[in-house]
Amino acid sequence: MANLDWRNLNVILVEDNRYMGVLMQAILRSAGVRNTRILTDGASALEELKVYRADLALVDVVMDGLDGLEFAKIVRNDKKSEDPFLPIILVSAYNDVKTIRAAIDAGANDFIAKPLVPATLLTRVARALLAPRPFVRTRAFFGPNRRRTRTPLYRGEERRTQEEQDASAGHVH
Amino acid sequence: MPVLEWSPSLSVGVASIDSDHQLLFSLIADVDRAVQEKEETSVIGSLLRSLADYTDYHFAREERIMEVCADPALANHKEYHDRLRAEVGDVSHHYADDPDGVDFDHFRGMMREWWVDHILRVDVMMKPFVLANADKVAAIGEMPLVDLSGIEEDALSEDLEWQI
Numbered sequence: 001m002a003n004l005d006w007r008n009l010n011v012i013l014v015e016d017n018r019y020m021g022v023l024m025q026a027i028l029r030s031a032g033v034r035n036t037r038i039l040t041d042g043a044s045a046l047e048e049l050k051v052y053r054a055d056l057a058l059v060d061v062v063m064d065g066l067d068g069l070e071f072a073k074i075v076r077n078d079k080k081s082e083d084p085f086l087p088i089i090l091v092s093a094y095n096d097v098k099t100i101r102a103a104i105d106a107g108a109n110d111f112i113a114k115p116l117v118p119a120t121l122l123t124r125v126a127r128a129l130l131a132p133r134p135f136v137r138t139r140a141f142f143g144p145n146r147r148r149t150r151t152p153l154y155r156g157e158e159r160r161t162q163e164e165q166d167a168s169a170g171h172v173h
Numbered sequence: 174m175p176v177l178e179w180s181p182s183l184s185v186g187v188a189s190i191d192s193d194h195q196l197l198f199s200l201i202a203d204v205d206r207a208v209q210e211k212e213e214t215s216v217i218g219s220l221l222r223s224l225a226d227y228t229d230y231h232f233a234r235e236e237r238i239m240e241v242c243a244d245p246a247l248a249n250h251k252e253y254h255d256r257l258r259a260e261v262g263d264v265s266h267h268y269a270d271d272p273d274g275v276d277f278d279h280f281r282g283m284m285r286e287w288w289v290d291h292i293l294r295v296d297v298m299m300k301p302f303v304l305a306n307a308d309k310v311a312a313i314g315e316m317p318l319v320d321l322s323g324i325e326e327d328a329l330s331e332d333l334e335w336q337i
Contacts, residue, residue, distance in 0.1 A: 004321065019207050019216050023223060026196060030227070030318055093215035115218030115269070118226050119319040126321045 004126050006032035011125075012054040013038045014045040014071065015091070016063045020116070024058055024091075027118045028125070042066030046074060049082040056125060058112075061092035061099060068092070069106040076107035076143050084142065085135060087128040091116070107143025109133065175202035176281050183292050186300040187238070187310065193231040194292060200224040201284045205277070214272045218265075225265040230318050232258055235296070237316065241309040242302035250295055257287055 011028055013036055015021040021038040028036055037052055039045040043066040045057070057075075061068040072088050075081050090103040095113035103111045109128045112121060133144035177198040184191050204220045232254040239247040260283065268275045303310050 017212070017216055019203055019212060019220060022203070023200075023219055026199070027223065030196065093213065114215035115222050118223050122319050123321065130321075 004130055007034055009033050009035065009055050009129075010053055011036045012045060012048060012052060012057045014040075014042060014057060014059040014063070014068065016040045016060060020060065020091075020114075023116065024121065027116070027121050030118070031122050042068065042071030042074075045071060049075070049086070054083075054086060056087045056089070056128060058089050058091060058121075058125070059108075061090050061094065061103065069102055072103070072106035072108050072143075087132060089124055089128055104146050105141065107141070109144045176205040176285055177201050177288055183289070185292060185296045187303045189310075189313070190231075190235060190238070190296065190299075193227070193234065194288075197224065197227055197231060198288070200227060201288075205281055208277045214268075217272070218269055221265040221268050225261045226318075228261045229258060234313060234316050235299075237313050238303060238310050239299060241313065242299070242306040244299060244302040246295075246298055253291060253295060257291075 006028075009028075011033055013021050013024050015024065015038065021040070025036050025038060037048055037054075039048055041063050042059070045059070046066070048054075057071075059068040059071055066074075068090050072090065075086050075088060076084050087109045088107065089110045089112060090106070090108040091112045091114060092099055092103075093114040095111075100111050109132065110124050112124055133146075135143060136145045175198075179191075179195045179198045183194065185194075200220060200223055204217065204224060207217050207220055232251075236247065236251055236254065238244075239250060244250075264275055264280055
């Protein structure tokens, strides 16, 4: 039985459309989340993370200035990042394979398509926090494992070296 | 001025219901403003879908409250709910299929009339039943919007590489 303490979550909402920011805030409030911050671009969200201990970020992909993909890459990879393991859910009206792939490669934990459905938003937030993917580090990527499960039938190339796997073992969130 | 604005004169004396009404009024006002400002379809679509889902959720909560309070008006009250539930759900689906085909003037008028009339004439009748069953009603106030039981199991069985 999943049990998420919604009331004590700190959530950062990065969204340049005021209706969407307020809507996401209202949906989270309806689940009991009391503490949210709305920022309208990636750069101000990175600044906010220096003073606000967020448990999760919901971030629009397309924004003027620093967009959601760049925001996720900086959080994951920048040496000065406040929390490289911050759960990040990217949100976009563009739900084509290319955008979803870019979100995965930027290190997002999950992707939600607009129009938003309240139950989907809450389910994905809960999943990111209750059943997070383990983090992996390769030469070109740091972020949640892009596969949730390992399949014994996988016959493709194993791209991570043993050394990388050993190194990332210490970073499992 | 927003299409609907909640004020204490619309309180039905039950905190969870008043709080639902405030959220619904704010969603209705946002739909109206977003339409007038010609916001993107994904924004208006998100607001309409949320309004439809919270309308369902609120009515389910209210009907549950009436049920545990053995309020004799439940069947009648539910008929009012079913009509609006269907109307709002239709508008949300219609907009998703054909954003230019929705008559938002009609929508605005219908929301204003239905809600004020319903709260002042129908919802207020619940108050004595609710006051007599405060404990049972408090438990329903915490009814979650989504059932998250089993979410960890769902996540583990999810296919590779998400939706791709």
